Amino acid sequence: MKYISIGIIMLISFIISVVITKVEIPVLKRKAGQNIREDGPQSHLSKAGTPSMGGIAIIIAASLTTIGAAVMGKIDGLGCAIILLVFVGFGLIGFFDDYLKVIKKNNLGLRAYQKFGLQTILSVILAVYLANYTEGSTSVYIPFADIYVNFGIWYIPFVVFVVLAMTNAVNLTDGLDGLASGVTAFISLFFAVAGFTYAIATGAYFCSAMCGACLGFLVFNRNPAKVFMGDTGSLALGGGLAAAAILMKLELLLPIVGLLYVIEALSVVLQVGYFKISGGKRIFKMAPIHHHFEKCGFSEVQVVAGFWIFAVLCCVAGFFII
Template sequence: MSYLQMIIVTGASFFITLILGPIVIPILQRLKVGQSIRDEGPKSHMSKSGTPTMGGIMMVLAVLITTLTAGLSGEQMKDLYVMLFATISFGLIGFIDDFIKVVLKRNLGLRAYQKLIGQVLIALILAIYFLKTSSYKANIYIPFIDTSIDFGILYIPFIVLFVVGTTNSVNLTDGLDGLASGVTLIIAAFFSLVAVKMGMPSVAIFCGALTGACLGFLRFNAYPAKVFMGDTGSMALGGAIAAVSILTNLTMIIPIVGGIYFIEALSVIIQVVSFKLTGKRVFKMSPLHHHFELCGWRETKVVIVFWLTTFVLCMIGLFGIRI
């Protein structure tokens, strides 16, 4: 797998997403699957009400079409199927949640415990599969110190927590036009470069397709957004990134390169714990991107700063991996 091949795959996925946009968005508009905006959210977001959601379908389709026509075979297809399984299955949970909210008009969607049960079951399948098939076994690579730790019997619960945590963190990041898609684009590009260096063509092709899909989706999702990815897209992206990091044995690099995911989720945890224990809020609003909005930052400024932060973190991440 060469860098040129990866670029071709990325470009193909990008153009497929661009083609899907004018097809999928009008369909979503006709189905009236418009985003509802929380009353307690930033007032500037009220104008987004009614914008079509569930646009993540475009990215999932682009990745699916691109990877399945990329010419992989044998063992490479097994890894590809696992990544697609994680992407589609988590995306399906998001799709059901979106469908209940915007089509059946039940604002809460799936209950929290229902989503969690589904997420844990999928994560458990992935954890058992990787433990049985991965050459790394239960060893987890630790970046910067270039060593691995054998997690032994703790490997499965660790992977389950990691997968569930990652997918929900990406979901929390999806709150501003172009934020989650842009951050994930950069992280997917990081993993595609790493996969080429590691000699993992299936991962490189998948991440290249994911990069192109996110880039194409930004054409419609950047401010002012014509479509939102919904939980369909954010959950699918979270599942994809989680599966890729496990396949490459780089789960411990996610808190670094995915630092934005991490602080978004952490801000919610801090806010909830603080309010329950003291009755006071640490942030003006959580997740963190809303805090900056309420501090007076324009939405586009928050998004660009978070993109640049992710780029810098990915550069740091490259130094932490010895390939």
């Protein structure tokens, strides 16, 4: 019965997401056309003007569905509130960044210190709440050893690092039609099933709702995309996924099932670092790594399909581990 709940929550969130995305596309098309980087793959130049900030639909769909579950008494209201605070909060940071870049035509958007500072504040709020008001407090589950380890005073900086790393990794992954939305749907489904398996209802319901919202958005975001999620969506997805995983004490599974996110972020770090120390040389033809494969001759659809398969395999590995 508990696994049927995953399907019901996903379906409700999927329907809401499809409806809102369909409604928002013409509105965003008038106000929020996407700018395309000139040094990117030439095939992306045709995407100029595609409406961005479509992640608004994902946020509304997942939030309404999760709140509905809380109202019905299916999940803990306080736990639901803290996850949604992080989810919506990171979405708002992305929204303001998108608003400045896409609508106000300020290419810089939020300054790096502003964006990172706001993300850090939200991450600290989550860490302090979890350390003081949740069962298990500062304990972290170690998957391979199947034990819990108390991180003590290191728990808060650990949580802050996990949230910031995951959020920005998802943001870097959002570069091809359907890539971030599809991959996040798979990973959210993993945490939904894991949560219901171990009776962690709050995180499980939220992840089910986020999976459905991503799939609903994917209807319009698949190649050729009619809408992009923008930082509004990618930051929300990263923050919400991290918050749910940490609340379920499954945060150390994030780099395993979300290995693709890690690789995407690492490719950027390596590219920038090597460029600086080598005097202008590059490891990849272009970073993040999904653009490298495009530069190698793979079509956008082929890259996305390959990355989806990789994400599914990582999720399967996660089930074997737990």
